[in-house]
Amino acid sequence: MNASRRPSAQKPVEVVRIPPPPAEQRAQRNAVFAGESERRTRYSMPVALDSHSPVGYRHRIRLSEAEARAATALLSIERPHRFIDGPAIEEQELFDECSLGVLSSRQSTNYMGHRQVSLGPEDSMLVADRLKRMSGVEADVLGNAASTHVVLSKPYRTPFTMLLTFIGHKPWKSLGTVPARAWDKKVNHADDIPTIGYLQQLHIGILADAMERAAVIASSGARKANVLQAPFVGAAAEANAEHIRAIEDLVGLSAADRRKGWRIAFVGQTGYVGEHEQIQLSPESWRRIGANLLAFRSERIQPGVNAEAKAPPQYQQRQDMDVPDELTVMAGRAAYNAFVHWTGVDRERSKDLLLLERVDVLTPNGRERLRQIREHLGEVTERVITGIPLWADLPTGRALTRNAARGKKAFALAGQRIYIGGLDRGEIEREGIDWSLGVRAFGAAAARSALVAELMGVVDLPEDCDLLAGICLMAGPVNQNDIGKAFYGMKDMLCDAFPDRDPTSLLVWTLKAKTVADPIGNEEQLLNAKRKGALVDLRPGPHDVVAVKQGDAIAPMRHREGRRNAERAFADVGNFVTDPDGRGIPGNRGSSWPEAWRHERVW
Amino acid sequence: MNESGSGGYVAVDAHPEVHSIREVYTAPPSMMAAYRRALFARKPGLIPGVPMPRIVAALPRLDPDLDALRTYRRLTGFTDDGMLPITWPQVLAGSLHAEILTHPRFPLGAMGLVHMHQSITQHAPIPEDAALGLEAWVAGHEKTRRGIEFELRTDVRRGEYVVWQGTTRILWRRASKSSGKRSKPAPPPPGEPAGVIRSAAIRVPENMGRRYGRVSGDLNPIHLTAVSARLFGFRRHIVHGMWSMARCIAELDDDVPTDGVTITTDFKRPVFLPSRLVCVGTRDEEGVGFVLTSPNGRTTHLEGRVTLGAR
Numbered sequence: 001m002n003a004s005r006r007p008s009a010q011k012p013v014e015v016v017r018i019p020p021p022p023a024e025q026r027a028q029r030n031a032v033f034a035g036e037s038e039r040r041t042r043y044s045m046p047v048a049l050d051s052h053s054p055v056g057y058r059h060r061i062r063l064s065e066a067e068a069r070a071a072t073a074l075l076s077i078e079r080p081h082r083f084i085d086g087p088a089i090e091e092q093e094l095f096d097e098c099s100l101g102v103l104s105s106r107q108s109t110n111y112m113g114h115r116q117v118s119l120g121p122e123d124s125m126l127v128a129d130r131l132k133r134m135s136g137v138e139a140d141v142l143g144n145a146a147s148t149h150v151v152l153s154k155p156y157r158t159p160f161t162m163l164l165t166f167i168g169h170k171p172w173k174s175l176g177t178v179p180a181r182a183w184d185k186k187v188n189h190a191d192d193i194p195t196i197g198y199l200q201q202l203h204i205g206i207l208a209d210a211m212e213r214a215a216v217i218a219s220s221g222a223r224k225a226n227v228l229q230a231p232f233v234g235a236a237a238e239a240n241a242e243h244i245r246a247i248e249d250l251v252g253l254s255a256a257d258r259r260k261g262w263r264i265a266f267v268g269q270t271g272y273v274g275e276h277e278q279i280q281l282s283p284e285s286w287r288r289i290g291a292n293l294l295a296f297r298s299e300r301i302q303p304g305v306n307a308e309a310k311a312p313p314q315y316q317q318r319q320d321m322d323v324p325d326e327l328t329v330m331a332g333r334a335a336y337n338a339f340v341h342w343t344g345v346d347r348e349r350s351k352d353l354l355l356l357e358r359v360d361v362l363t364p365n366g367r368e369r370l371r372q373i374r375e376h377l378g379e380v381t382e383r384v385i386t387g388i389p390l391w392a393d394l395p396t397g398r399a400l401t402r403n404a405a406r407g408k409k410a411f412a413l414a415g416q417r418i419y420i421g422g423l424d425r426g427e428i429e430r431e432g433i434d435w436s437l438g439v440r441a442f443g444a445a446a447a448r449s450a451l452v453a454e455l456m457g458v459v460d461l462p463e464d465c466d467l468l469a470g471i472c473l474m475a476g477p478v479n480q481n482d483i484g485k486a487f488y489g490m491k492d493m494l495c496d497a498f499p500d501r502d503p504t505s506l507l508v509w510t511l512k513a514k515t516v517a518d519p520i521g522n523e524e525q526l527l528n529a530k531r532k533g534a535l536v537d538l539r540p541g542p543h544d545v546v547a548v549k550q551g552d553a554i555a556p557m558r559h560r561e562g563r564r565n566a567e568r569a570f571a572d573v574g575n576f577v578t579d580p581d582g583r584g585i586p587g588n589r590g591s592s593w594p595e596a597w598r599h600e601r602v603w
Numbered sequence: 604m605n606e607s608g609s610g611g612y613v614a615v616d617a618h619p620e621v622h623s624i625r626e627v628y629t630a631p632p633s634m635m636a637a638y639r640r641a642l643f644a645r646k647p648g649l650i651p652g653v654p655m656p657r658i659v660a661a662l663p664r665l666d667p668d669l670d671a672l673r674t675y676r677r678l679t680g681f682t683d684d685g686m687l688p689i690t691w692p693q694v695l696a697g698s699l700h701a702e703i704l705t706h707p708r709f710p711l712g713a714m715g716l717v718h719m720h721q722s723i724t725q726h727a728p729i730p731e732d733a734a735l736g737l738e739a740w741v742a743g744h745e746k747t748r749r750g751i752e753f754e755l756r757t758d759v760r761r762g763e764y765v766v767w768q769g770t771t772r773i774l775w776r777r778a779s780k781s782s783g784k785r786s787k788p789a790p791p792p793p794g795e796p797a798g799v800i801r802s803a804a805i806r807v808p809e810n811m812g813r814r815y816g817r818v819s820g821d822l823n824p825i826h827l828t829a830v831s832a833r834l835f836g837f838r839r840h841i842v843h844g845m846w847s848m849a850r851c852i853a854e855l856d857d858d859v860p861t862d863g864v865t866i867t868t869d870f871k872r873p874v875f876l877p878s879r880l881v882c883v884g885t886r887d888e889e890g891v892g893f894v895l896t897s898p899n900g901r902t903t904h905l906e907g908r909v910t911l912g913a914r
Contacts, residue, residue, distance in 0.1 A: 033793035047793060048881060048898035050804035534898055562677035566803040566854075583794030584802065586881040586900055591803035594682040595857035 010076035010337035011347070015068045016326045016456045018468040018513060025321075026464045027303070027314040027516045032579045040533035042519045043312055045579050048534045049587040052541025052558075054099035054569035057520065057588050058295035060454075061288060061575045062461040070281040071289050071455050074213045075334045075448055078341075080224040083144040083271025088601035093218050094118065094147070095593070097270075098546050098557065099569030100214035100293055102151065103539065105207040105447075110159065110538055113200060114207055115152040115262070117251035117547045117554060120603025124148040126250060127267060130243040131228060136236030138344060142226050145269040147603070149225075150251045151207065153265035155189045156199040160479075163403055164192035166388050168487030174389040189261040195482040198439045198506055199475055204229075204265045205440030206447040209338055215270045217293070220286045221278040229266040229342070234434035252547075252554045291573035296454040299470030300510075301518050306414040314516050321513035323416045323469060327456055328511065332356075335449035342441035343433050353427060353438075354445065355505075357497035360418040370413055373493065377411050377477055380484040387487075411477045415510030420478075421446065422494045422505035439506065446473050446507050453511055466517035474508045481505060535585065541565050548602060558593060566591045613654050614743035623657040624708055628699075631662060634820040637701035641713035649710045649744065649751055656708045659740040660699035667732050674818045678811070679846065680853035686861060687729040690849040692737070692767045693721070694819045696757045699739040700771065701820075703755065709741070711751065711775045715835070718844045719752060720772035721868045727766050728861040729759070736760040742770070750777040790901050800891070801884035803854050804898070807842055809877040815846045829876075841873040847905055851893045854882045858891050859909050868907035880904065 020026060034044040049057060063071065102116045119127060124145035131141040165185065169177045184190040191197040208227045215225035231240050244264055253262060281289075301307050304318025339350045359369045385401045393400045421442065428438040450471040457469035477493070482505075484490030494503035520535065528536040543559035558565035568576075568590035578584045592598065649655070672691065675681070681688035704713040729735070737759055744753035752774050759767035795802060812826030824831035825841055832840035848868045852859055859866070874880065874895075881900070885892045890910040896903050 036790070045794065047900075048804065048879075050806070050879060050898070561680075561683065563680050578797075579794055581794075582797045583792065584797075584799060586795050586883065586896070586898060587802055587804035589799055589802040591801040591854050591882070591884070592856070596682050596684050 010078065010341060011333050013072040013075040013330050013334050013337070013452060015065055015072060015459060016324060016330050017065070017459055018324060018327065018456055020462050020465055020468055021319055021321050021515065023464070025317075025319055026462065027317060027319070028464060028466050029314065029517050029519065030580050031519065031577070033583070034533070041310070044533075045577070046520060046533055046535035046585055049537065049585050050534060051537035051539070051587070052543065052565045053103065053537050053539040054095070054542070054565065054567060055104050055294050055537070055539055056568040056571075056590060057535060057577045057585060058291065058575045059577050060295045060458045060461065060467050060517070061292055061573065062463075063288065063292065063455070063458050065459060067281070067285045067288065068455060068459045070279060070285060072452075073279045074216060074289075075452060076337045077212050077216065077224070079139050079226050080142065080271065080273045080277060082273075083142050083146070083269075084274055085144065086146060086222065086272030088603060089146055090598070091600050091602050092593070092598040094548070094602050095542065095558065095565075095567070095598075096290065096569050097214045097218035098542060100217055100290060101149075101211040102207060102545055103542060104294055105203070105210040111156055111199075111203070112540055112545065113154050113156060113203060114265070115545045115547070117150045117152070117549060118557075118602075119148045119150065119250070119549050121146060122603075123250060123549055124269065127247055128269065130246055131231065131267065134231040134236070134240040134243050136230045136239070137228055138230040139226065139228060141228070142269055142271060145226075145271045146223060147270050149211065149268040149270070150247060151204070151211075151265045151268065152251070152253065152257075152262045153200060153204050154261040154263075155191065156196050156203070157185075159403075161185075161192065161196055163400060164196065164483075166392050166400055167192065167384050167404075167483060168387065169389060171389070175391065178389060178392065193479065193482040193486045194504070195475070195479050195506070198504075199479075201436045201439035202443030202446070202475070202506065205342065205443030208266055208268070208342070208440065209444035209447055211268045213293075215268075216279060217286055217290045219272075220283050221281060222272055223270050224273045224277065225268045225270045227266055227268040229440060230434070230437060232264050232266055233436040236434070251549065287570055287573050291570035291575050292455075292458060294569060295575055296451070297518070298472040299467075299512055299514070299518050300412055300414070300472050301516075302414040302416075302512050303514050303516050306412050311519075319514050319516075321468075321515070323511050323513045327453060327469065328417055330456070331449040331452040331511070334452045335445035338445040338448040339441045342444050343431075343438060345431060345433065349431070353423065353431065354442070355422045355424065355494055355498050355501065355503050357420045357494055358417065359413070359420060360416060362416060370418070373413065373477070374411070376484070376490070376493070377480045380480050380488065380490070381405065383488055384483060411474075411480065413477065413508070413510060415472070415512045417509070417511035419509045420493055420497075420505050421507050421509065422478075422492070422503045424498070424501045424503050426502055442506050446509065449509070465515035468515065469511065469513050470517070471512070472510045474510065475506075477508050478505045535588075550603065560597065563594075565593060567593045612743055612745040623659065624706070625659045625661065626702060626706070627661045627663065628702075629662075629664075631665065631695075631698040631820075632660075632702050634698050634701050634822065637698070637705045637713075638822070640705035644705065644707070644712070646712045647710055655710065655741050655744050655753060657740060658703045658706050658709060659738060660702045661736075661738040662699060663736045665695060665735050665737055667734070669731065671818050672731060678815055678818065679849040681849070682853075682856070685731055687731050687733075688849065688853070689723060689725050689767075689859065689861065689864070689866065690845060690852060692729070692735070692759045693723065693757070693769050693771070693845055695735070696737050696739050696759070696769065697820050699737060699757070700755055703739060703741060711753070715776060717774040717776060718771065718870055719774045720770075720870065721845070721848060722770040722865065723867075724768045724865040725766065725861065726768075726863060727764075729761060729766050733761050747774075749774055751775045791903075793900060795883050795900065796885070798885045798887065799883055800858060800886050801854060801882070803882050805850060805854070805880045805882055805895075807874060807876060807878040807880060811842050811846065812840050812876055815843050819843065819845070837873070837875075839875040841875055842878070844870045844873075844905070847874055847895055848907065851882045851895055851905070851907065852909075855884050855891060855893060855909065858884060858886070860911060863912055865910050865912065866907060867910075868905055870905050871903045874904050
């Protein structure tokens with residue numbers, strides 16, 4: 001990226017009201033606790049939640065149009081110009097900020113690939129000094145930061161990527177090539193297919209974007225974040241190796257961490273800004289927006305379209321709703337805002353660089369295109385299943401092939417607007433944008449556009465609806481396509497739509513207008529049958545991924561004197577899921593961190 | 604409590620003819636010696652119509668043990684605010700209670716006693732470095748269907764002022780002769796009611812009984828290991844009731860005032876180790892309530908209330 005380039009102005013995102021359906025067509029999830037003799041499913045209320053995560057199990061809350069207008073300002077935040085003096089940050093505010101950032105930023109089910117070390121004003125000065133001496137920094141490094149978050153990231157590794165180790169080998173050679181690839185993955189952090197590597201960057205971009213909003217919301221508008229990514233990627237990272245190493249030492253990154261692939265992904269400076277830079281909103285409204293952000297999650301089910309046969313009736317009833325065109329326009333605007341913000345390219349140019357193909361049934365030949373995609377993904381799955389080495393599959397009771405077949409569920413292309421998105425690597429690099437940074441910006445663009453749909457989905461939300469619009473961002477179809485590209489000579493899903501480009505598809509958006517929220521069992525929370533229907537939260541607690549440096553000591557956040565966090569962030573808003581009788585899930589509401597500790601100044 | 608076959612509460616103080624026995628200690632008496640007496644003493648039982656003897660155990664000066672207090676805080680979750688956790692004086696009085704229960708003149712055997720109820724009133728916050736005076740005594744007893752329930756009272760003084768008072772209700776179980784099956788109460792509805800202010804999952808590790816036993820001095824075998832607990836009729840070892848109570852109050856944190864407050868707790872079912880529990884706090888016009896249950900809410904381990912003012 002050109003260091004002298006400055007992000008062009010982002011366009012304000014406008015509120016789009018989604019008309020609710022007639023009262024007789026409205027439905028809600030209305031999950032109830034299973035009776036004593038009933039089998040618990042993902043559609044019933046879980047019996048308990050035992051989690052250190054600040055998120056909990058929440059429902060969306062109605063935002064007024066005025067609140068939504070303020071919230072949309074969060075979709076075009078500009079970098080702060082300067083930091084001014086302000087009060088020391090209290091522990092509670094830091095917790096709220098981390099809750100909206102690294103602790104809840106969209107991540108795949110079981111990829112705990114981010115860590116954060118938060119530094120106080122003195123260490124922030126040391127980091128700022130290093131940043132100023134680095135090359136390729138995309139924006140001004142600001143002094144007077146109240147805190148600095150150093151975010152570390154490691155390669156994307158989950159049970160899915162373990163399965164990938166066995167894919168794409170020749171029958172006899174697999175005895176040697178599988179161990180060789182496993183070694184290469186472990187030691188050199190090589191990826192089986194390129195999009196797995198891109199997933200790490202997509203997640204970083206999503207977190208960087210969330211971190212900007214988190215600082216604003218947690219401080220009720222008083223603080224902003226200045227997130228700097230460019231000096232930590234590609235050629236810039238090589239040039240800045242000495243300074244990066246110094247920051248790594250400051251945050252205690254060990255040799256063992258490095259061997260596991262942990263590296264600095266970006267640095268976020270936060271500080272107080274003058275009134276003219278602040279978004280003005282009442283403290284209560286900030287809390288409601290924060291609580292809502294923690295309630296948003298991927299919506300996979302389109303009632304009446306792709307619900308399971310065993311799902312309750314409210315999921316089976318097709319709803320007469322459509323995603324308004326204005327909503328997709330605003331979602332696109334937010335996406336371009338994010339891409340412009342994080343790459344610095346001209347706004348109009350960003351529309352060329354972001355490759356989007358709409359593939360839903362409402363487009364001409366949409367049904368046929370969807371069928372083609374499903375067939376293509378199905379063919380890849382079949383070839384994966386037949387190609388898995390028997391010597392690995394049989395001893396595990398065919399667990400590998402069963403899991404490969406199960407992956408089909410991840411390709412649920414249901415929604416009234418479906419887009420496949422991607423980038424052309426050559427074009428991105430010719431633009432002077434590091435490819436990793438481009439992928440991060442793409443992730444941020446996807447997440448920000450998703451947030452538009454989610455926020456508008458609660459504007460003037462009637463009491464008898466869970467939501468009015470939702471979205472699901474999926475990498476599954478793209479990964480499957482990439483397996484086809486890498487091992488079976490297939491072409492990218494975007495090739496037909498962009499024949500004169502060399503596209504790499506990265507994510508799929510499915511936008512839905514509906515009033516019933518998905519059941520639990522989404523990618524973040526699972527019912528654990530072994531624990532008799534208790535809710536298992538796969539999201540991390542603060543002590544798992546956030547460390548705070550005070551003096552020379554780096555200690556896990558909210559792990560103190562034998563206690564660990566049980567607080568749900570923004571719990572005062574009270575948007576915890578209950579059954580229709582108002583009975584809550586034991587453990588879901590959480591318990592606030594001790595008063596005396598919450599109000600301590602962190603630095 | 605006046606069920607069929609039960610007598611009324613017999614207060615020791617109501618019988619001036621009762622001879623008072625007063626034991627004064629200069630240091631906390633040994634709990635191990637009390638265990639030895641508990642194991643080998645033969646007790647006559649309570650003679651009908653005769654009140655319990657007034658056995659008083661006093662420790663006029665107890666200096667703070669900050670190391671033990673630190674450990675106690677770690678185990679129970681109380682924060683270090685420079686004041687004693689409201690349940691800590693009960694731990695300090697533990698050795699005096701053991702002395703009373705194993706005193707040769709105490710008529711009931713100490714083995715198998717069950718802690719039924721605990722009431723604590725704190726009149727003022729107690730600094731952690733304060734020297735305290737402790738006095739405990741048997742206050743009275745009552746025959747119930749399950750056996751004999753008696754009360755131990757504890758006063759904690761700072762200087763000349765009583766700053767903390769505790770009432771411990773203990774059941775001495777008599778062998779059950781009832782053959783009829785008691786009907787099981789209907790299980791509570793799943794989930795938790797409205798008005799919840801806190802709902803925290805708590806994991807109790809297998810070694811909590813041993814760890815708490817070391818700091819409290821209560822090394823009753825039923826708390827230590829599954830094997831030692833089986834010798835006393837438990838299927839697994841159980842955590843101390845006072846740990847459960849303290850853990851709940853620590854969880855309630857600033858919802859519990861530190862002065863002029865009374866906390867009452869009824870212990871319902873033992874907590875087997877290891878366990879997963881849920882502590883739920885509720886608020887109403889009368890104060891704050893708390894309950895410790897199994898995750899599915901089917902088993903209630905204890906129920907308590909926090910009210911302002913002394914009772």
